[in-house]
Amino acid sequence: MSVGLRIEAVERHFQGFCALDAVSLDVAPGELLALLGPSGSGKTTLLRLIAGLDHADAGRVLFDGVDANSLTLRERRIGFVFQNYALFRHMRVFENIAFGLKARPSATRPPEGEIRRRVHALLELVQLAGLEARFPAQLSGGQRQRVALARALAIEPRVLLLDEPFGALDARVRQDLRAWLRDLHDKTGHTTVFVTHDQDEALGLADRIAILNKGRIEQVGTPDAVYDAPETGFVCGFLGETNSLPVSILNGAAQFSGFALRDAGTLPDGTKAELFVRPHEIALSEPRPGLLTGTILHIRRHGGIRRADIAISGLIKPLKAEIAPDIAFSPGDPVGLALGKAHVFVGQ
Amino acid sequence: MSEQRPATPPLPPRERVGQEHRLIRAVLIVVVLAFLSLFLFMPLATVFIEALSRGVMPYRAAILDADALAAMRLTGLVALVAVSVNVVFGLAASWAIARFDFRGKNLLISLIDLPLSISPVISGLIYILLFGAQGLFGPWLKARGFEVVFALPGIVLATVFVTFPYVARELIPHMQSQGKADEEAALSLGASGWRVFFRITLPNVTWSLLYGVLLCNARAMGEFGAVSVVSGRIRGVTTTLPLHVEILYNEYNAPAAFAVASLLALLALVTLALKVALEWRYREERALSR
Numbered sequence: 001m002s003v004g005l006r007i008e009a010v011e012r013h014f015q016g017f018c019a020l021d022a023v024s025l026d027v028a029p030g031e032l033l034a035l036l037g038p039s040g041s042g043k044t045t046l047l048r049l050i051a052g053l054d055h056a057d058a059g060r061v062l063f064d065g066v067d068a069n070s071l072t073l074r075e076r077r078i079g080f081v082f083q084n085y086a087l088f089r090h091m092r093v094f095e096n097i098a099f100g101l102k103a104r105p106s107a108t109r110p111p112e113g114e115i116r117r118r119v120h121a122l123l124e125l126v127q128l129a130g131l132e133a134r135f136p137a138q139l140s141g142g143q144r145q146r147v148a149l150a151r152a153l154a155i156e157p158r159v160l161l162l163d164e165p166f167g168a169l170d171a172r173v174r175q176d177l178r179a180w181l182r183d184l185h186d187k188t189g190h191t192t193v194f195v196t197h198d199q200d201e202a203l204g205l206a207d208r209i210a211i212l213n214k215g216r217i218e219q220v221g222t223p224d225a226v227y228d229a230p231e232t233g234f235v236c237g238f239l240g241e242t243n244s245l246p247v248s249i250l251n252g253a254a255q256f257s258g259f260a261l262r263d264a265g266t267l268p269d270g271t272k273a274e275l276f277v278r279p280h281e282i283a284l285s286e287p288r289p290g291l292l293t294g295t296i297l298h299i300r301r302h303g304g305i306r307r308a309d310i311a312i313s314g315l316i317k318p319l320k321a322e323i324a325p326d327i328a329f330s331p332g333d334p335v336g337l338a339l340g341k342a343h344v345f346v347g348q
Numbered sequence: 349m350s351e352q353r354p355a356t357p358p359l360p361p362r363e364r365v366g367q368e369h370r371l372i373r374a375v376l377i378v379v380v381l382a383f384l385s386l387f388l389f390m391p392l393a394t395v396f397i398e399a400l401s402r403g404v405m406p407y408r409a410a411i412l413d414a415d416a417l418a419a420m421r422l423t424g425l426v427a428l429v430a431v432s433v434n435v436v437f438g439l440a441a442s443w444a445i446a447r448f449d450f451r452g453k454n455l456l457i458s459l460i461d462l463p464l465s466i467s468p469v470i471s472g473l474i475y476i477l478l479f480g481a482q483g484l485f486g487p488w489l490k491a492r493g494f495e496v497v498f499a500l501p502g503i504v505l506a507t508v509f510v511t512f513p514y515v516a517r518e519l520i521p522h523m524q525s526q527g528k529a530d531e532e533a534a535l536s537l538g539a540s541g542w543r544v545f546f547r548i549t550l551p552n553v554t555w556s557l558l559y560g561v562l563l564c565n566a567r568a569m570g571e572f573g574a575v576s577v578v579s580g581r582i583r584g585v586t587t588t589l590p591l592h593v594e595i596l597y598n599e600y601n602a603p604a605a606f607a608v609a610s611l612l613a614l615l616a617l618v619t620l621a622l623k624v625a626l627e628w629r630y631r632e633e634r635a636l637s638r
Contacts, residue, residue: 051536052536053532053535053536073535073536073538074538076536077538078536079536080532080533080536082529082532082533084529086529086530086532086533088530088533088534088547088548088551089530089552090551090552090554099534099537099539099547100537100538100539103534103537103538103539103540103543104538151533151537152537154537155537155538
């Protein structure tokens with residue numbers, strides 16, 4: 001049932017503001033893809049465009065090679081789960097889920113008994129059996145979310161679209177639902193695109209992630225690929241915590257105040273660039289000649305790990321580094337820093 | 349061993365927020381009650397007392413008088429048409445304003461409120477100027493057998509004009525606050541435009557629509573100024589209830605005037621009761637849907 005989705009050079013402008021700028025993206029049948037980006041990056045606009053709730057100023061959206069513009073909303077068969085679920089408040093759960101089936105023209109509408117059977121199967125699937133007579137107002141946030149999902153699944157969607165599916169839920173429910181949604185996707189195999197601004201959600205749930213910034217796609221790849229091999233400074237900075245240092249390329253190395261921190265790859269000498277390094281890629285030791293040195297400002301505990309803020313002369317923001325449990329540093333101590341894996345990008 | 353401390357009473361706060369002096373409260377309440385009784389309760393009571401001053405039989409006679417009955421029928425008919433027209437107009441206007449962005453939207457919102465700021469007499473005169481014997485379209489229509497002014501169409505037109513903000517004004521903020529997500533959800537589920545309207549849009553605004561209809565109806569039945577200009581006061585033919593009251597009063601038939609007026613007063617009381625009931629239901633629904 002699920003189809004592949006292709007987005008070709010789509011553009012969307014809102015009163016002089018470019019929400020989507022030549023965005024192209026392929027989603028394989030049965031794939032679970034995350035659109036990740038900060039607010040205003042265009043991710044929801046792209047999702048609405050795929051759904052047919054908005055139109056592109058240029059470019060095409062294709063379902064299995066068919067231009068979506070040649071299809072009506074009904075023919076597109078998109079299951080859309082809205083951020084605030086948009087449940088029909090005056091209808092009971094059963095009527096909400098049955099809405100899409102009952103709205104079909106009489107030629108393709110299943111008979112009453114079949115609708116009833118399907119709604120109950122969906123209630124079973126989203127683990128809400130027994131709640132069909134409730135009104136949306138009588139459900140918890142997580143339950144509403146699942147009703148919205150069941151309602152979208154009822155029309156046997158070719159593509160399932162979720163707008164910030166966990167945005168309105170508290171942290172614990174969010175964790176549970178994330179695992180549950182992954183299971184559900186593995187069971188049903190719908191081509192699914194979801195929008196999120198939470199990198200943990202995207203990394204933990206999606207097969208692939210498309211990272212958007214200012215209406216452009218910065219990078220598309222598996223969670224491992226985008227996390228371990230970011231292609232731009234934005235991707236590096238957006239996926240998890242990172243430190244950045246201004247560097248200049250000299251003798252084939254990225255240098256910061258005279259220290260060669262990393263080889264410069266293909267960048268020519270004289271280039272100004274930015275070096276990104278994650279806190280756990282900084283190893284702390286006693287200061288030694290040839291090591292970048294700094295002073296520990298303070299140390300804080302984040303669950304199982306300890307974090308130090310280290311002041312470096314010539315850098316306004318202190319660097320964040322992880323401290324191994326067996327190393328005894330105190331605030332005020334001078335430390336030497338050795339960088340592990342780091343990324344160098346030119347210009348932002 | 350704990351040391352026994354002398355119990356010191358807590359110092360009373362110098363100021364308590366929201367706890368104004370008792371005297372101020374009492375004065376305010378008395379002022380409000382006095383104002384209400386002077387301007388609302390006493391006149392309302394007077395209507396009923398005057399109406400029944402000569403006993404029940406004259407009251408019955410005044411109400412069952414042929415002209416009074418004709419006025420009731422006319423008032424009901426005018427209100428029915430005006431409310432229906434304004435429900436359609438109000439839904440269309442609020443839909444357009446809440447769902448679409450277009451040039452001149454703010455102007456449209458201001459224009460909808462226009463009848464509230466125009467004196468009803470002017471509203472009536474507009475129709476005389478347009479459809480009267482010397483009016484713009486009057487002679488043309490008259491030549492084809494259509495009487496607008498001093499006839500039912502004129503009364504309906506004037507009433508529609510005066511009452512058209514009421515439904516739209518209730519619906520616009522409600523529709524705007526609800527956003528369009530519900531409708532988009534229904535559309536993406538494959539519902540047709542009509543189905544979305546009747547199954548989603550309309551049920552979502554039921555209460556504010558009823559509230560608007562109630563206010564619109566009360567105003568339509570009670571409208572005096574605009575209607576008095578266009579009606580021509582042909583007794584038993586173009587007199588609505590408020591006009592009938594005035595005619596009786598001008599004929600020094602105060603008991604009959606008050607008898608008919610008591611019907612309008614009753615309408616006001618029923619409207620008030622329904623309004624309170626609707627607000628209750630509506631608030632409950634609002635609380636549930638949050």
